[in-house]
Structures are given as C-alpha cells and as structure tokens.
Amino acid sequence: MPHEHDHSHDPCHHDHSHDHIHTHSVPNTKDKFLDRLKEQGFKLTGKRRSIVEILLEEDRYISAKDLLERLKAQFPRLSFDTVYRNLHLLKEERLIEESVFGDGGSKFRIACDTNHHHHHFICTVCGKTQLVAGCPMDALQLEAPTGFHIETHRFEIFGHCANCCQSASAR
Amino acid sequence: MPHEHDHSHDPCHHDHSHDHIHTHSVPNTKDKFLDRLKEQGFKLTGKRRSIVEILLEEDRYISAKDLLERLKAQFPRLSFDTVYRNLHLLKEERLIEESVFGDGGSKFRIACDTNHHHHHFICTVCGKTQLVAGCPMDALQLEAPTGFHIETHRFEIFGHCANCCQSASAR
C-alpha cells in the first residue's frame, strides 16, 4: 500500500514542466501536487492528473457530480466510484479540502495552503472562496466547558460573492 | 396550510399543565413548544408531541434514525417519512436546530433558545452540547471581501464532553 510510505518530504524537489499544459495553466503548483502523489507511491493515471488539474483550474468548492461531469468530456466511461476514490485519496494526502454543505452534500476544492490553518468565505452560488483573516478559536478567548476535550472546529461564512451578487441583481 | 398563519406571537400566553407528564418532566417548556405549534394551526398529534418530548428530554443532537428508534417503542408502525416530515416542520417553526455532521448526516436538537444567536461545543460521541460564549462574527473584526454579501455562518466546536472522556479512558 502506497499509503504507508513515510511522510518525510523530499527537500530537494524541483518542479518539472512536462506534458498536459493547460489554458489556465497554473505554473508549478500543478506539478507540486502531482509530485506529492508520486512521492507517496501513488500512480499518476490520466484521471488522477485531470482531477487535480480541474480542481486547480476551478479553484472553488465543487461537487463530485460537477467534477464528474467535467471529466466525462475527457473520460466518457468514468463514473462516480473512481471520482470518489480519488477524492478520498487526495483528501487523505491533504491535497484537497472537503466541506459538507447545508444540503448534506460534500464539495471539494484544491487545498489553499497545505501548511496554514484557515477558514473561508464561501459563495453559495459558485463555490468560490476567500480566506478569512484569523480563526475564531484564537479570537474568542473561550474556555472549554470543564472536562470537554476539543478535537476540531468548523467555521465558514456563506454568502454571495461579488460576481454572483451582480448576476443576481442583473436578473 | 397552517404554515401560512401570521408569525406574530401571542403576548399573553400562559403555560397550561395538562396530560402527558413524563419522568424527566420539563415543566413549562414542553407546553411552550406545543402551544407554539397549536398557535400556528398545526395539529397536536401523539407523534408530534412525543417527538418534542423526546427531543426535550434528550437535550442533545440526535439523528433521525435514533429518534425513530426511540419512538418505535411507542409507535411501532412509525417510519422515517413521518419523522422527517415532523422534523422539517419543527425546524421551520424554529423549535429545533439542525446540524449536518462530518459524515454528511443531519442531527437535530431542541432549540436552546428561540431568541438568541449562539454556537455550540458538540460532543461527537453523545451529541451533548454546551453554549459557546460569543460569536466569531463579532470577535473577529473581519471585513468581508469586496462585494461579498454575507448570508449565514457556521461555527461549531467538536470534541468529547467530560462524560464521554471518562468512559473513553475507562476503557
């Protein structure tokens, strides 16, 4: 199982520019993501590449369904199972972020920053996000209830982004 | 449709103590909830009563499934559809709160306070909650991205409550 490779990161790693150059090309970032997978011993299949590429291009929260739809153009026989399997893999490798939305459905976006803890403004129309400055766990000087052991927290601000506000008023 | 009754609240409303007195009786609160439904023109069926009662007794986040299970004792032929229909109704009337948990499943709890905005510490084991003092939207002096129109936010702190910490270490 490739998952079990050690997580020490290769300090001497350069970005190689090769194949698959896209319109909205994201210079080295893409390779950084793919290399990370390779380091971990995962195979770089065309589908896996494309999922990373699309998520990078989109740069917003997107559902498995929408993602599959985009991928179908390239891989007509692709189905949900593979998409989910890859999304789970990418999430475990911390290359993407998942958020469960109000309707109970999950959406995924490329990791904004693999190192820093952060929260998002999220546009409920298009899924675009923007970073929130600060974290409530620091800002609120809260003391946990006696004996309560904090594991995680969730903080998200939902609304319409500038673009989607426009289109809404232009209606 | 009773839903369409006006939402002006009756200023002169007293709690009547009648039928259905329970072990963990929650004095007037229960009637307050039921009266609210009656005011809105909804029928007070046995099932609806019981759902409110159970949610009041539990006083924690509980899944539709767990709720159904508890109700089955009293109403063996009760099924999910009715539970969900009632949960939706209660949510619309703001008598209960819903939260989508990490696994994508919804859980419900009796409304803590119909008037005040609040956030929760939530025990991921038993669902018990405790109020968080303050709201990140106030604490963080954040300015929304230009043109971003904030609609809602979500802030929840997950972990193990004192009780569930104990049982875990007692293992």
Added chain:
DNA sequence: ATCAATGCAAACCTTTTGCACGCGT
C-alpha cells in the same frame, strides 16, 4: 366534515463496495 397527518411503498441522491480486468510502474 374537513383538511392535515400518517403509513406504505417506492423513488431519489449521494456515496460505497466487491470483483474481474486494465494499466502505470
């Protein structure tokens, strides 16, 4: 008597799983 509430069954949607085959390494 009326109309909301319920039971039943079935549909729906998202996500997951088993298994045999295909493909990246």
Added chain:
DNA sequence: ACGCGTGCAAAAGGTTTGCATTGAT
C-alpha cells in the same frame, strides 16, 4: 510482472414523494 487503479454493477445510507387512509379539530 506486479499490484494499484478502474469499470461495472450492485448495494447501502439517508431523505423525499405520491397516494390512499386515518385522525385531530
């Protein structure tokens, strides 16, 4: 050649809906 990755099909959850019946008012 090895073993992960994939397609297919099917199952699994959780939630919703249509319709006829029951029941609260």
